[in-house]
Amino acid sequence: MSNKITKVLTNNIKFNNVNITDRFFGYYQNLIINEVIPYQWKVLNDELEDVVKSSAIKNFKIAAKEAKGNFYGFVFQDSDVYKWLEAVAYSLHLKQNKELEKCADEVIELIGRAQQDDGYLHTYFIIERPDMKFKDLWECHELYCAGHFFEAATAYYNATGKVKVIEIAKKLADCIYNNFGYEDGKIKGYDGHEEVELGLMALYSVTKEERYLHLAKFFIDERGQSPHFFEVEWEARGKTSYWSGWKQCESPNASKEFISFIGAEYNQTHKPVRKQDEAVGHAVRVVYMLCGMIDVAKESGDDSLLEACQKLWDNIVNKKMYITGAIGSTHVGEAFTGNYDLPNDSLYGETCASIGLAMAAKRMLNTEINSKYSDIIEKEIYNGIISGIAMDGKSFFYVNPLEVYPKNHTNPVLEQVKIERQKWYPCACCPPNISRFLLNIGDYIYSTNNDTVYIHQYIANNSNFNIGDSYISLEIDCDLLKSQEIRIKLNFSDLSDNKVALRLPSWSKGYLINISDDKAKCRVIDGYIYLDNISQKKIVIDLTLKAELILMKADRRVRYDAGKAAITYGPIVYCAEEIDNGSMLYNLFIKDSKSFKREPFMHKDLELFKVTINGYKEIDDDDSLYHENNVQLENKEIILVPYHYWGNRGLGEMQVWVRVK
Template identity: 50%
Template sequence: MNSNTFSKPLQINRINVKDNFWKKMMELARTHVIPYQWEALNDRIEGAEPSYCMQNFKIAAGMMEGEFKGFVFQDSDFAKWIEAVGYSLMWNKDEGLEKIADGAIDIVCAAQQPDGYLDTYYIINGLDKRWTNLRDNHELYCLGHLIEGAVAYYEATGKDKLLNAIVKYVDYVDTIFGPEDGKLHGYPGHEVIELALIKLYKIKKDKKYLNLAKYFTDERGKSPLYFEEEGKKYNNKFWWEDSYFKYQYYQAGKPVKEQEVAEGHAVRAVYLYSGMADVARETNDDELLEACKRLWSNMTKKQMYITGGIGSSQYGEAFTCDYDLPNDTIYAETCASIGLVFFARRMLEIEPKSQYADIMEKALYNGIISGMSIDGTKFFLCKSIRGSSRGF
């Protein structure tokens, strides 16, 4: 690996965007989307399906009575919101928004357990059940997004309350997972923690976080397959057992360095590939980088629409096989386009090749901004003619 070709982007607060198109989009996010989504997180949008996100944190913190509601990954809605707030504050200081964010952080941190654990689904439903379904229940996924949100808010404001809470959580996770005897040899069913840990490593300069990211990457798909063992132990139903995908739905059917084609759930895949690229760069792992290049080539040359859309199948929100790109049932989830940009950006920072920049631009214009309405109050999950939308 040639470190002489490495690059990194400028800090966001050093960039002044004056372009009429993007400036308008950024202002829309700052003045409409972020405030609207805060109302959605608190279930104050008339006619919209409740989020239950902040309610769950309040229940977990003992601020109110109730039961967990929403999806198992509901905590990630706060995490993504606070990350957006952080990026917005890097461009535009806003004391009012910062005050709201600080209050939200107080609620979230109040739910943290003495050992550092912070996931409302298991805090409310029983801590004895945590880490019993890594494949499907999104604990490490939610943590990954919390890391990203905490890092962004710290970089924007210098305030470290959320960052310190998440560091405590990650330190606890490091005692649970790893290659050592006595630890769980598991990894997340929905990736994102891999790339998030690299962000934390760059802030804290502690190699523990780099090593944990490398572990989650390297351990994935090794034999005996963790998800199989977990399923037997806890009797977790494997939804994809009789499917085309099997464990490659989670990109876990074989070690990542042996994977040659993009397979399974498209969002999970590109989040994983982004983390792989980060780990390859930080650890100078040529073999891992070669796997990233193979996966990039297959995905962009044989499994991507001309618009930059990826993940053609509504069945599993997934990649299927080479050149299976139907026009009438295209799925092409917005989140997959976001992950594609993440992956492209990381590959571009490793080697300055136009293919990465070109596809990053294509996905940004066609796949990402099309996921939000012009007024910033409606959000679209996919591009299928039968595609879905949701209020947040």
């Protein structure tokens, strides 16, 4: 293992060691536990009349020969069940629920009965085309689904300690291992949609089976090699595609045509992953790939792979990410476009992609302690991810725009941008992804190595875990939206050379720290306040961060944001909504940010904060389409609300980037 990696190596403290007490995230977790998981269960079982048919559970029953019928849905329909199961796992840690656990156990049993003797598991092929297993990896999502199952299985095992789900997962992983690899007779290929790599690494984390690490590394190493695997398998299939869930595949030549149309960049197979230094193609695939790459790089001490990860990471967050954390600038291929191309209205900004970026950030952080990673997690959890779910948990965004004009939403380039959250989606990747992510937020707060506990997120919780040979209990008391005062109580079982590191968020204009232990010393490295020389087993740290209202500008190369600013306060990105400011938000502009008000408001029983700032509205009543400039300015207080909150009060305009004088 190289120095480069070992010097920064940490591991996450997993969700099952952390009890969230946070007001804000607690709200969302309760919402998901009480509303979304039961709702989702009904969707999976086709029990809701006004929601698109899922058939996901029925597909498993048919595969297990316990029901009759045809497979229904997208080829990745199974993953909806797995993501539900993963969310259930986290929820059982947060809140015991015997009935739900029994239901999950039964689903696991059903999955086990659907699984084939050789371990194979994918209901479409089991039901419809058993002859075609592993023969159309390009878009058939067999390994993608497996990856989600591995994540779910690991989570369920960690939450409940039950091994049945791990047995099924291992049987499936072994089936994949037996079918893929360098050895003669095995398939030298990979899935069109990355996910199995990070899934295998999750399974590896609990099973410690080296072959799963090797298999994940194999998939990563093979990706983008010549000859192009998807052309090889297409030739081998007799130049046809089998899965007709994609319209493009209906004609025999479609996959070939589609590959050349959309390019190998679409699924990151245009070059070997180590040579990829720009994030291209389908955004979710890129970040899932990145997660797998980081996991493998870290576990195998692979410097060249980690370097590629760093390049991809840097490219995404420095050149291709919206200020809300959204990624993917176009719906065409749900993809990244060029550097600095960040249109605010016609983007994709898929919720799943934001989730994937947070997942990648957590992993990067485990290879290098630097707040540049934990800042992105914070950005995602307060903005880009939670904008995907309504405050009542009953509707969801797939695409997360930064500008919406419902009255002027006629251009086909905006077709994929829904102006309101939708009850469900035929391609239902995002809603269950939000559920599993937000219930797993405990996973994002801490990491440790031999002697240091790193506090990455100021989310109120209490937790207990080992660090080196000592045992630690830790309590964070804060309410970051309300104030930036954070109290951290630590209790070490014994006094070795333990250190504590606290993230200093990029938005903080300074900090004040009070430590009950007079001997403890502070130093700041890479955005973290390190406390060492700790002389007491019990210490209390009072950290006060300094939030201000900040007018953020985008890089001069982002043409869509020229002359505009995005307003932030602490981790929150704000936006203007029509309901507060009237229509034609683009005719407003901010005067200055010197005087502003920040006031609480209630959404049902949740306290949030709005900002009022001085500005102008351009008044021009001339109804002729083009006319001489005769714009009058009117003083106007501009009201801004948190971005994640937009669209919770009915249909209306929304704009993140507001013009500045």
